[in-house]
Structure formats: C-alpha cells, structure tokens
Amino acid sequence: MLRQRLPALVALADASGALAYPAGVDPTYLQAAGLAIKLMFVPILLRRSSVLARQSRLVFVVVALAVISLLAGTMTNASAAARSAGFLLTWMTTLMLTADEMPMYVRATARILAAITALYIAEWALGRIPSEWGRPYYFNLAHPNLGCEIAAACVLCGAIALRIDELLVTMIPCLAAAFVMQGRAALLAIVFATVFRLGHQVMKLLRSKRGRELMVILGPVVLLAVAGSIPLVVKALMLDDTHRGMGTGFAGRGDRWQRAWQTFLENPLTGRGLGSYAMLDDESPHNFFLYGLGELGLMLVP
Numbered sequence: 001m002l003r004q005r006l007p008a009l010v011a012l013a014d015a016s017g018a019l020a021y022p023a024g025v026d027p028t029y030l031q032a033a034g035l036a037i038k039l040m041f042v043p044i045l046l047r048r049s050s051v052l053a054r055q056s057r058l059v060f061v062v063v064a065l066a067v068i069s070l071l072a073g074t075m076t077n078a079s080a081a082a083r084s085a086g087f088l089l090t091w092m093t094t095l096m097l098t099a100d101e102m103p104m105y106v107r108a109t110a111r112i113l114a115a116i117t118a119l120y121i122a123e124w125a126l127g128r129i130p131s132e133w134g135r136p137y138y139f140n141l142a143h144p145n146l147g148c149e150i151a152a153a154c155v156l157c158g159a160i161a162l163r164i165d166e167l168l169v170t171m172i173p174c175l176a177a178a179f180v181m182q183g184r185a186a187l188l189a190i191v192f193a194t195v196f197r198l199g200h201q202v203m204k205l206l207r208s209k210r211g212r213e214l215m216v217i218l219g220p221v222v223l224l225a226v227a228g229s230i231p232l233v234v235k236a237l238m239l240d241d242t243h244r245g246m247g248t249g250f251a252g253r254g255d256r257w258q259r260a261w262q263t264f265l266e267n268p269l270t271g272r273g274l275g276s277y278a279m280l281d282d283e284s285p286h287n288f289f290l291y292g293l294g295e296l297g298l299m300l301v302p
Contacts, residue, residue: 006041007101010094011108013038018116018150021139022123035086038093107161110170113154118173120147124180135182148183151175152190159193164201167194260285263294271297 016034020027097105120139123129129136138147151174158167171194178186263272276295277284285291 007097007104008108010038010041010097011105011112014090014094015109015112015116018113021142021146022116022119024140031086031090035090035093039089041093103161106157110154110157110160110162113150113157114170114173117147117151117154117177121173121176121180124177136180138181144181145183148178148181148186151177151183152186152193155190155193159197164197167197256283256285257290259283260290260294264290264297267297269297271295 013034016030017027020030023030094105120129123139124136129139130141131137135144138144155167155171155174158170162170171190175187175190178190266272271294273295277291285294
C-alpha cells in the first residue's frame, strides 16, 4: 500500500514549500520537514537498484555542478552549503522514482498546487488578500510573482499528466490567480501549456473521420474566439499600462538584467556560488537564465 502511494507522498513532500505560504509558516521549515519525510522512504527506494542505475548520470551531473559551485563560489558559507545540500537531497530522492511512478508524481503535484491556488482565489474573493499599488500580494504578504509561478507550475504539470477535462478545470483558478496577481509570464505559460495539450488532443481527433468533421464545424468558432480575445489579451498583459507596459523599460527589469549580467562576467566559469542571491538578499534579476548564470556561471549550460 505504501509503495502504491509513494509518488503522491513524495509530491506532497516536494510541495511543502508551496504549502507553507497559506499556512503562514516559514517555507524553510516545511521544506526541511518534507525532506525528512522523503529520507524515510529511502530504504524503499534503494531496493530498486535499476532505478538508481538509470538516473545515476543525471544525479551525478547535478551533484557535481553544485559541489563545484560551492567550492569555487566567492559568496559561499555554511548556510549556503546547507541549503545546497537540501536541494541536492530533494533532487536525488525524487529521481529515485521509477518511470511508471513519475506520471503519478506529476499528477499529484498538479492537484496539490491546484488546491493551493483555488484557496488563494477564494481568499482573494473574500477580500482577505491585501494589495499594494493595485496589485494583490500572495498569501501572507508574499510577492505575487511567487503565487504566479506556483499557478503556472500547476498547469504545466497538469498539461503533462492530467486528463484533458481535469486540466481545463484546474486551469481556471490558475488563470484567474495569474490574472489577479498580474503575472504576465505566468499567463503566457498557462495559456501555451493548455493550448499545447489541446492541440495534442485535436491531432488525435483528426485521425478519425468524425473528428475531422467536428473540427470543420468548430474551427471557425475557435478562430473568431481568438480574434475577439485580443483586447482581453492586451489588457491581461498590461501592454498599455503606464507603469508596467511597453515603453517603461521593462518596469526596471532592464537594470536588473544588466546587474545580473555583470555578476556573471565577474565569475563566468563557476558563478559566485549556489544560493548567493538568497544569502546576500540581492535583487532577483527576474530571469531564470541570468539567475542561474550568476550563481553557477557557465556550468549552468550542461
């Protein structure tokens, strides 16, 4: 019974950081608790030597990059080392799941994140979420970008592992949350992931005569809907907004990108150390690749 539920339990442990925000707890504590729970499953996971053999290369690469970054980084201390060790252990234990278990893991992750996002929308609708400058926070005054990332991750996982009907139900609160918190990148990720999954479903329908007939009927309706939604898209992406729209210098992100690039140039090979942005409480560059280049340098490329 435990082995059957193992993927869902691992997903719950990995989602502990996201669960911390509605609970009002420091994410570090719940992440540590989640990792401790996963470590309890290691004896079960270690019995499947074939899994470890199959995943060993990826685990080795991740561990090697992190260790090199820690040893060569210019901003590494005991705290950064501890966070990196936790990150590595989390990766290693998750990668011990088999290929057959991974869809169940991703499915459980999508459902957990969907429940968190639906709770956020309910709290926002009840007026319990404060805002600043017209932009609502996430739970407990956390940055709204964080909530948008969680919503986008939910739909990305759902597009991979959920049935199409469950994906569409899941997508609604996630899309609403990203719209409310004004997460433009999250909105695009949610829409593209959903469209990609729908496109895959359409391709399956086109294999049958009945499916092709249905697409001939629905095709014009879909095109009209897309054309009619353009004003809504412009509004959702805030392209005309005086503070965050086109012509605003990317709302100050251009400066952050330049600083992040300079950070990379100072230590191009190994970066300044895994976890250095958090340790220095430095401003995030708002760009995943620049963030990685700053902390890991060119070792990020593999």
